[in-house]
Amino acid sequence: MVSAEIARTVVGIIGNIIALSLFLSPVPTFIRICKKGSVEQYSPVPYLATFVNCGLWVLYGLPMVHPKSTLVVTINGAGFIIEIVLLSLFLTYSDKKKRIKVALVVVVEVIFLAALAVVVLTLAHTTKLRSNIVGSICMAGNIMMYASPLSVMKLVITTKSVEFMPFFLSLASFANGISWTIYALIRIDPFIIAPNGIGALLGAAQLILYATYYKSTKKMMAETAASKGELSLTKKGLDGPNDTKNGPQTV
Numbered sequence: 001m002v003s004a005e006i007a008r009t010v011v012g013i014i015g016n017i018i019a020l021s022l023f024l025s026p027v028p029t030f031i032r033i034c035k036k037g038s039v040e041q042y043s044p045v046p047y048l049a050t051f052v053n054c055g056l057w058v059l060y061g062l063p064m065v066h067p068k069s070t071l072v073v074t075i076n077g078a079g080f081i082i083e084i085v086l087l088s089l090f091l092t093y094s095d096k097k098k099r100i101k102v103a104l105v106v107v108v109e110v111i112f113l114a115a116l117a118v119v120v121l122t123l124a125h126t127t128k129l130r131s132n133i134v135g136s137i138c139m140a141g142n143i144m145m146y147a148s149p150l151s152v153m154k155l156v157i158t159t160k161s162v163e164f165m166p167f168f169l170s171l172a173s174f175a176n177g178i179s180w181t182i183y184a185l186i187r188i189d190p191f192i193i194a195p196n197g198i199g200a201l202l203g204a205a206q207l208i209l210y211a212t213y214y215k216s217t218k219k220m221m222a223e224t225a226a227s228k229g230e231l232s233l234t235k236k237g238l239d240g241p242n243d244t245k246n247g248p249q250t251v
Contacts, residue, residue, distance in 0.1 A: 008186040012071035015179040022172035023050070023079040029166045030089050039093050041164050043152055044102045046145070047090060051083040052109040053145040056138045059117055060191070066131040135191035142195030146173060146202045153209055161217045162210050170210060174203025 026047070033039050054076040059065060061072030087106060091099050116137065124130045152165045177200030184192035 004186055008183060009071070011179065011183045011186060015176070015183050016071055016075040018172065018175045018179045019075045020078060022169070022176045023054075023082045025168040025172040026086055026166060028168065030086060033089065033093050037093060039090055039098070041155070042090075043164075044087070044090050044094075044098070044105075045151060046149055046169070047083055047086050048102065048105050048109065049141075049145040049147075050079065051087060051106070052113065053138075053141040054079040054083060055109070055113040056116075056134065056141045059113070059120070060131070060134045060138045064121065064130070065127060065134055067127060131191075139191050139195050143198055146177065146195065146199035149173070149202070149206060153206060156209050156213055160213050161220055162213045163217055163221065165206065165210065167210055170203060170206035174200060174207055177201075177203050 029042060033042065057076035058073055058080060061069035061076065063069075066072075087102065091102055094102060116134070120130050120133055124133055149165065149170070156162050156165050177196045177198075180192055180196040181200060184190075184196065
């Protein structure tokens with residue numbers, strides 16, 4: 001019979017793979033942003049929330065805070081680096097006003113992480129106390145990360161369009177919540193169970209929204225493309241060889 005520790009390790013490795021896909025799921029979105037040279041209506045909130053969340057879980061998984069949590073550190077360390085890259089791109093392609101807001105939030109998050117690490121490691125003298133302090137904050141941070149697409153979900157319901165709610169991000173959020181909930185249930189860890197259980201439910205809600213508004217989004221995008229095509233033809237007609245502003249044409 002497979003021991004609980006081995007089962008937990010296997011589920012943790014699967015969770016690492018799924019979580020990595022979650023962190024990388026915005027890549028198609030950022031390819032679009034780079035091509036268009038603009039972040040358009042995409043929100044920075046999910047990336048800001050994931051950035052601070054990964055930093056918190058790295059701190060939680062350190063041996064001097066919560067021993068035997070190597071898999072928590074590895075994946076969140078990778079996620080932290082990925083979010084730095086994504087936020088750098090977001091800042092690059094944002095307008096000045098949005099760039100300043102995002103940069104200020106990043107600075108506040110970094111100061112918060114550094115201050116928390118210093119306070120916990122110097123004032124809390126047992127791993128149990130450190131785990132309880134950091135774990136409680138991690139739980140709130142994880143819920144914030146999973147809840148960050150709520151603003152986008154509101155936009156989806158208002159516009160009846162899922163254009164700015166990336167499908168793979170929603171799918172990865174759902175799968176990630178499920179895998180880490182199972183991981184934490186094998187050896188009960190309430191700090192991991194609670195936020196990831198909520199995350200699984202929010203991910204499912206996003207997928208339901210996507211299924212509900214996918215067809216209407218396709219129709220709206222097709223109509224927009226057709227409208228742009230008509231405008232392009234009209235412009236070509238105005239700028240063509242028979243345009244009176246270029247003078248009469250002779251044979």
